[in-house]
Amino acid sequence: MNSNEKLAIHELLYKSAYGYDSRTIEMLANCYAEEAVMTMCIADGELIGPFEGHKEIMKMMTGAMESQTDKRLHNISNVFFEKEGDEAATVLSSLTLTAVENGSIQLLTTGIYRDEVVKVGGSWKILKRHLDLDLPF
Template identity: 80%
Template sequence: MKSNDKLAIHELLNKAAYGYDSRNVDMLVDCFAEGAVMSMSITDGDLIGPFEGQNEIMKLMTGAMEGQMDTRLHNISNIFFEKEADEAATVLSSLTLTAVENGSIRLLTTGIYRDEVVKVGGSWKISKRHLDLELPF
């Protein structure tokens, strides 16, 4: 895998976080492949999902956004490639989720993303995402 592909994948993961935080659904949709699948678990609990396809993933995310009265910031860090090829990769990254409300900032949760990304029409997209959260948010 070329270094410019790795940089593009780093940007993809950060773009997905920014798209959610800024509630820019068009930006967020653009980060996922059409047939993407997403799931999560909280505190080693039962599997939530899978949510299949962009529409179902966006329903999950926009539904969560509707109930949030604070300002969220998904900080993505410790990105590394577990598997890599020219057109696909498995990427792990850490999440630190903070919120600002009523003039104060607080840590909501931390977690690990396991993303499978693929090259679609020259652009990298998330094809499969699983999030393990340490605490409910």
């Protein structure tokens, strides 16, 4: 995998975060493969999900957006590749989730994303996403 492919995957992860935070639904939706699966654990608790398929993942995310009154910022950092290939890769990254509301900013939680990404029609998409959060958000 060359550096241009890695950069494209970094941008995919950043677009997923920005799409959610800015509520740019089309951008967020474009980050996931049709057959994508998402799971999460909060504070070493039970597995939440799986949310299976593009439509179910987007329903979960837009539902979460509707209940949030704050402005969230998913900061993605410490991105590295666990497995690399021409058509698929496994990527780990750190999450720092902050929120602004009523003139103050607070740290909501931190966590780790484990993403399996695949190339679909020349573009990288998230196929499997698991998020381990340190605290409930």
